[in-house]
Amino acid sequence: MSLLSVSDLRGGYGPVRVLHGLGFEVNAGEIVVILGANGSGKTSTIRAISGMLQATGSVRLHDEEILGKNPEAIARRRVAHVPQGRGTFPELTVEENLRVGAFSRKDSAVDEDIDRWLTTFPRLRERRTQLAGSMSGGEQQMLAISRALMMNPVLLLLDEPSLGLAPLVTQELFQKLAQLNRETYIAMLIVEQNANLALKTATRGYVLEAGEIVATGTSEELASNDEVRKAYLGMA
Amino acid sequence: MTLFLQQLMNGIGNGVIYASVALALVLIYRTTGVLNFAQGEMALFSTYITWKLTDWGVGIVAAIFISMLIAFAMGALVELVLIRPVEKKPPFVVLIVTIGMFLALNSITQLVFGTDEKQLPSAFGDHSWSVGDVRITGEFVGLICVLALTCTLLWILLQKTKLGLGLRAVASNPESARLVGISSGTMLMIGWAISASLGALGGAMYVPTTPALTAGSLQAVLVYAFAAAALGGFDSPVGAVVGGLIVGVAEALAIEYIEPLHDITLLVPFLLIGVVLLYRPTGLFGRNIVERV
Ligand SMILES: Nc1ncnc2c1ncn2[C@@H]1O[C@H](COP(=O)(O)OP(=O)(O)OP(=O)(O)O)[C@@H](O)[C@H]1O
Ligand SMILES: [Mg+2]
Numbered sequence: 356m357s358l359l360s361v362s363d364l365r366g367g368y369g370p371v372r373v374l375h376g377l378g379f380e381v382n383a384g385e386i387v388v389i390l391g392a393n394g395s396g397k398t399s400t401i402r403a404i405s406g407m408l409q410a411t412g413s414v415r416l417h418d419e420e421i422l423g424k425n426p427e428a429i430a431r432r433r434v435a436h437v438p439q440g441r442g443t444f445p446e447l448t449v450e451e452n453l454r455v456g457a458f459s460r461k462d463s464a465v466d467e468d469i470d471r472w473l474t475t476f477p478r479l480r481e482r483r484t485q486l487a488g489s490m491s492g493g494e495q496q497m498l499a500i501s502r503a504l505m506m507n508p509v510l511l512l513l514d515e516p517s518l519g520l521a522p523l524v525t526q527e528l529f530q531k532l533a534q535l536n537r538e539t540y541i542a543m544l545i546v547e548q549n550a551n552l553a554l555k556t557a558t559r560g561y562v563l564e565a566g567e568i569v570a571t572g573t574s575e576e577l578a579s580n581d582e583v584r585k586a587y588l589g590m591a
Numbered sequence: 592m593t594l595f596l597q598q599l600m601n602g603i604g605n606g607v608i609y610a611s612v613a614l615a616l617v618l619i620y621r622t623t624g625v626l627n628f629a630q631g632e633m634a635l636f637s638t639y640i641t642w643k644l645t646d647w648g649v650g651i652v653a654a655i656f657i658s659m660l661i662a663f664a665m666g667a668l669v670e671l672v673l674i675r676p677v678e679k680k681p682p683f684v685v686l687i688v689t690i691g692m693f694l695a696l697n698s699i700t701q702l703v704f705g706t707d708e709k710q711l712p713s714a715f716g717d718h719s720w721s722v723g724d725v726r727i728t729g730e731f732v733g734l735i736c737v738l739a740l741t742c743t744l745l746w747i748l749l750q751k752t753k754l755g756l757g758l759r760a761v762a763s764n765p766e767s768a769r770l771v772g773i774s775s776g777t778m779l780m781i782g783w784a785i786s787a788s789l790g791a792l793g794g795a796m797y798v799p800t801t802p803a804l805t806a807g808s809l810q811a812v813l814v815y816a817f818a819a820a821a822l823g824g825f826d827s828p829v830g831a832v833v834g835g836l837i838v839g840v841a842e843a844l845a846i847e848y849i850e851p852l853h854d855i856t857l858l859v860p861f862l863l864i865g866v867v868l869l870y871r872p873t874g875l876f877g878r879n880i881v882e883r884v
Pocket of ligand 1: 368371373391392393394395396397398399400439
């Protein structure tokens, strides 16, 4: 049984349909990547999973239908969505951002976890009392991811985590994600433009084109697929 | 000098009231992004409830507490029934709803409570002490204590409690707040509820300093409170308090010392807003975060 199972997902904005019945799966402990050009529907897909976009079809988490539930309810099932771009609370400090991540948690390990993520991302520890809005784009992205991890997620949805990051920082970030996945077994669904790095980190992947899945396979298979190489890896 | 000190105290006394209504405005603006034009009339309705309770023989302090509780519930209800349905509409739609509420509440108040003048007793009695030539009233001391207490409680609520963190998170980034499981609807409701309570408190403080309680009692206060909030920065509770005090003091001194302003004191807040906004568009304490992406 897979952790997340999406099928026949359709949705859009008003009369404009952008998702045309797509389906895919994420198994427990897996990192899955979705590749796709600008406007192919990657963000829309992730937003449909976390309840931010109205859609039809089916999204099952642990065999429970979550499509149609509101984002708060889905978040309480520990699906953590790091939105594309601005995922932080700019008027709150770094530490408060992390505390907000633990808002729905009832356990007492919150302080421990804050310390844990501040150790994973030392840059954040230095800026613990700084307002999130005054940090660099890269720092904010790390904060947004840490904030999502504070939810103790079973599934982490990452929408273009590399957006606006320097290549070196991106590389470091993906290393940390891979390490995290090995250590904690948190499943991840990553949407990325940086196909090269994403395929190195992920176990499997899907290629999205105009709201439909057009290719799928293990990362190696996709990396050696001619179409994918041409379109997303910049190789002939 | 004595006259000056006396006017200064009058000004601070009024300023405290402007500050508490401005706080209510800021609270709603921060959590909902709405300028609530009905704030004054919501407070008016609550003040009439306070009056009705005293009319029935309830003590004034108890009456204020009870009407604050009723206002809390009414504020939540207003958010749920009137604001939520238009929440996703453009801001001007919400603005029009609050202006509609302003008019409706004023008429409802007159319908329910009648149009004759009422007398609301002061919560602070009429003690006063003489210090040299200056007379310090119990009202003045009481107003300052109430404002200090209100600010402290609000600060603790917003900065030190989980509920406060949730309120600030929704104000800062509603979408991400939902994505961590915070129910933005509930938070907005609580924001309106607290704000309505503050208004009830402000109204009950203000009316006893005026000749009588009438349907027009709080309209000028709303204007002064807007001035206070604009002056301090619409997103800053500290700004609301400082702005309220500045407006109150400026008003009192202008009445005393600037002959032509005697009859048009409402001009004072506008002049102040004009000057401040010219030099600091975000208000004295408003935040202007430079967002880097
Ligand atoms: N709020 C919106 N209103 C109307 N149309 C939208 C909205 N958001 C996205 N779209 C449209 O939906 C389609 C898919 O957008 P989506 O954001 O899902 O793409 P994406 O794959 O994430 O792109 P990118 O790589 O640029 O982030 C696009 O054609 C876009 O114009
Ligand atoms: Mg996108």
